[in-house]
Amino acid sequence: MDTNELLQVDKDLIRKEWGKTKNDIIKDILIIREWLKTQKHLPEIPSDNAIEFFLTNCKFSIEKTKQNLDMYYTVQNLIPDLYQKCNPCSPDMETAYQLTSFPAVS
Numbered sequence: 178m179d180t181n182e183l184l185q186v187d188k189d190l191i192r193k194e195w196g197k198t199k200n201d202i203i204k205d206i207l208i209i210r211e212w213l214k215t216q217k218h219l220p221e222i223p224s225d226n227a228i229e230f231f232l233t234n235c236k237f238s239i240e241k242t243k244q245n246l247d248m249y250y251t252v253q254n255l256i257p258d259l260y261q262k263c264n265p266c267s268p269d270m271e272t273a274y275q276l277t278s279f280p281a282v283s
Contacts, residue, residue: 219250
């Protein structure tokens, strides 16, 4: 199973656990996207996957998701070094992933 399949399986399990359908998530993402368009101080509009990640972490609360997105981008703007040095896609982080052993999913 490749990473994308695993992530989709995880998404399906999380949605089932919280009683959410794919259409519910799409509607929530659209609501948040519309809100993001009104937030001129935020530097970018994140991808749908990123918004869904924030939604999941905020237990599908739209208001908490808005607060977390606002805080994330505000801090990123105020302290860019903090985020530039821990890019999960950077070559250094890729090397760290290869050298680190992770426990099996249970």
